[in-house]
Amino acid sequence: MNPLALLPDRYSAENVRRVLRNPRLLRRELFTVALTANSRTRDVLNALERTDDGIDVIAADWDNLLILDACRYDLFAARATLEGDLREVRSKGSDSGEFMQRNFAGRTLHDTVYVTANPHVHHLEDGVFHAVVDLLEDRWDEAAETVRPEAVVEEAIAAHERFPEKRLIVHFMQPHFPFLGPTGQTFAHQGIDADLENRDPGKANPWFRLIYDDDVDVATVRRAYRENLDLVLPHVEDLLEALSGKSVVTADHGNLIGERGFPVPVPMYGHPRGLHRDDLLAVPWLEVASTDRRRVLPEPPVDGRDNPDEDVLERRLTALGYA
Template identity: 40%
Template sequence: MSTPRAKPNLLKHRIKEYTLKGLVQLLKRNPGVSVFSEDWDHLIILDDCRYDVFEEEFQRRGLPGKLESRPSLGSWTGEFLVMNFREERYDDIVFISANPFVDRYLKGKFHRLISVWKTHWNERYNTVPPGAVYRAALVAARRYPDKRLVVHFLQPHHPYFTLGFKDEGMAAIKRSVERGGSYLQDFPPEPIQEIYLSEIYAHFPVRRLIKAYVDNLQIVMPYVELLLHRLRGKSVVTSDHGELFGEKVLEFVPIKVYGHGIGRNPNLITVPWWIVRDEDRRNLRPLKEVKREIATIESRFGLGERTREETRLKLAISRLKLKKFLTMPPKSRT
């Protein structure tokens, strides 16, 4: 049987990708900092969150606590995970994750790994809604009060809720973790002096994708705020890596990079390090305000357990009314 030939677009993409990765590895600069270099009781990870975008949202919301930045050890999730969680076991940690890569690279390392992506994958958006991660973290905090939590939200990473596009990128990663093997089967054409590390950059102008990226951050943030209201001790909100919107990863190589996974460009590796202590929690936005924002988000995008529970409740009431009607004497049914 003959071996299937590589798709030409994918082959060109891989040549550029691995050449650039090799050069970056040879000239590696900007070493990162481990998440364990500082103390924390709970670590909240926003997937793919640039520091500059987070800083702007932090200021817009008027959030309390201390916002700093750190250089991440990873330029993509897998690298971040293996470079930070180097020990054989972390028996003091419960890891709640929306990202399938955590199962691929860290399975068996924690007191418990709660894979929210297995139970609350949203087929409409091909992602894990932030509400599902919040609720899983809340249950874990109550069930394991003596453990540290690592809570990994999938946003602001695409798929983007406001884009109206069936993004298969994360779904392909999910399938690859479930079945094994590569998740990239083909690739759209890309200009010779550009490289799309996420296929979505081939379908939309970068300005529109930046707007959708910011929207995703604004969608996940109220869930982070709500979780911070519930947790106790020192919490840190950070990210595994950032995102490139057409920046170069090496000055002497004229290739614009879109996405993440290659290089030590500051916009790719500089991530938020937002410290929230118990005394800061009183200055978080009021719970009513945060919950109102979440209700608006879940209503607009059809997200959250509450929506499904309300649907079941309405159906149960309708059935009860019908049953009551059918048991009434015929003369009373008018």
């Protein structure tokens, strides 16, 4: 009996031969195996330690929740000069989709308006929020392949004026790549593509290039990531000054920058879904107090978000490394 017959289809004899002939494909497969082992081990440890609950952001006390995408707690603590009380909390998800599913899905949040530059909002069912302001269509920057932070600020202020009696969630895409700072401009951004044999390796997202390629400098990618946070923070400060009520600045998840996995000690980068490590789930929670609290009233949903063209959504997800 051929032992390969016992393996999944992706490990057919033909696919195994193809992988062995291509060092980049081999590295991808080895990393995938390591990631699976590390994730399952982490799940067992979390179950034993009961440490995987994370903060329920909806139940917390705020009028405005400003979310930075893929922002590590330690990076925020070192770079941010925003006034407020900062502490470290544990996120419910290691990527945006998991964060949204565990915090928003299945809830009735009709006292809340969600302004977002993150495409995972389209994986939530309709009617969760009073309104969703989706910036992927009208405020997408084709050159940058993301929504710039100044556009998020403009739309958030407009939503606050339109819905003065609602809680407001504002989801920036930075410091998540594409990297917009001077170092980031040296990268030819493109989301990860499953076709590793034929795609241009120079255009893969930088975190995946650290996993699969030899031509990327770790320090350069870290610097570009840091610059992306530096770039968004002034816009966050502008928005804090423009909004009434109590504000919290947080992140949906962190980002690995080379920490070794367990039990397979490979360097880990990015934010793989389901990898519930403390250093990936640790995010900032900065409370900006205000005596001017908002009067919040729940009302039925309005202006249901338009479902974007599937091709457009796929391109947005790819540009941000999700597809």
